[in-house]
Amino acid sequence: MAKSIACFANKGGTGKTTSVVNIGGIYAGQGARTLMIDMDPQSSLSKFFLGSDGVHGLYPNQTVASLFDEACIPNPKDLVHATQFENIFVTPASEHLKKHNKPEPYKLGEIQTVLRDFVSDVSDQFDFILIDCAPDVSNLPTRASLIAADYAIAPILPERFSVQAIAGVDTELARARDINNRLVFLGYFLSQRRSRLGLHDATESNLRSVQGERVFETVIPQAVAVAEAQQMGQPITIYDASTSAAKITAQLAAEILTRIANQNQTRRAA
Ligand SMILES: Nc1ncnc2c1ncn2[C@@H]1O[C@H](COP(=O)(O)OP(=O)(O)OP(=O)(O)O)[C@@H](O)[C@H]1O
Numbered sequence: 001m002a003k004s005i006a007c008f009a010n011k012g013g014t015g016k017t018t019s020v021v022n023i024g025g026i027y028a029g030q031g032a033r034t035l036m037i038d039m040d041p042q043s044s045l046s047k048f049f050l051g052s053d054g055v056h057g058l059y060p061n062q063t064v065a066s067l068f069d070e071a072c073i074p075n076p077k078d079l080v081h082a083t084q085f086e087n088i089f090v091t092p093a094s095e096h097l098k099k100h101n102k103p104e105p106y107k108l109g110e111i112q113t114v115l116r117d118f119v120s121d122v123s124d125q126f127d128f129i130l131i132d133c134a135p136d137v138s139n140l141p142t143r144a145s146l147i148a149a150d151y152a153i154a155p156i157l158p159e160r161f162s163v164q165a166i167a168g169v170d171t172e173l174a175r176a177r178d179i180n181n182r183l184v185f186l187g188y189f190l191s192q193r194r195s196r197l198g199l200h201d202a203t204e205s206n207l208r209s210v211q212g213e214r215v216f217e218t219v220i221p222q223a224v225a226v227a228e229a230q231q232m233g234q235p236i237t238i239y240d241a242s243t244s245a246a247k248i249t250a251q252l253a254a255e256i257l258t259r260i261a262n263q264n265q266t267r268r269a270a
């Protein structure tokens with residue numbers, strides 16, 4: 001059974017897609033079969049692995065949108081696409097997902113659980129299933145992601161607006177637990193932090209004093225290597241595992257696993 005982890009945030013541009021690509025790249029590099037599911041109509045993750053033309057050429061029934069389309073009975077096999085990288089598979093999004101980007105999804109009935117059913121159908125084929133969410137946390141795709149996942153993580157930028165968006169994250173976690181009581185929030189992690197920037201230092205220490213252990217120890221720096229890897233269409237460890245950004249991302253990937261193991265231990269003890 002795969003460990004399923006949704007990466008979400010109540011704000012755009014916090015590093016969700018980059019984190020999924022790079023953390024997934026680390027697990028895949030360690031030999032774990034890794035599926036990345038794109039739940040964002042912008043389709044950044046899908047374009048990263050399949051290219052813009054590749055994504056435009058997809059039929060709706062080859063994308064995650066088909067799960068939400070009542071006229072479609074998707075075959076899970078059609079939704080799992082191999083990539084050029086060993087152990088990395090993608091369930092792509094495309095513009096077809098836009099029409100399912102509905103507000104107030106908790107009023108919508110069974111459609112909220114279609115991604116959960118897909119994840120459970122393919123779970124035994126993978127070690128990790130990472131779900132890249134859209135920035136609007138209160139719409140159907142993100143709700144479906146939080147209902148499908150066992151775990152959630154949330155990147156935040158070390159700046160005021162991003163930290164303020166935490167309230168929205170907590171609201172959606174609580175709502176998702178109405179249906180998915182397995183869901184464990186593993187924590188927030190700071191992303192794109194600039195070293196020696198007083199503002200980022202202050203925001204980080206404030207966040208840690210308020211949120212405590214809900215904040216990962218590992219902090220992802222703003223790094224040229226991350227942007228370069230993205231430009232090359234490669235996860236950071238494949239682009240250059242020797243960069244400090246790659247090593248720090250590997251630490252985050254390990255800290256996620258430690259938090260999962262600790263959680264499971266606590267559950268067994270309870
Ligand atoms: N650690 C980093 N160092 C430098 N640049 C980064 C880093 N992480 C992300 N970026 C850049 O920041 C931008 C936003 O990142 P990304 O697309 O991953 O965010 P997102 O949360 O998925 O955005 P959206 O909400 O639009 O889906 C991208 O241009 C990406 O290249």
Ligand SMILES: [Mg+2]
Pocket residue numbers: 016017018040044132133
């Ligand atoms: Mg994104």
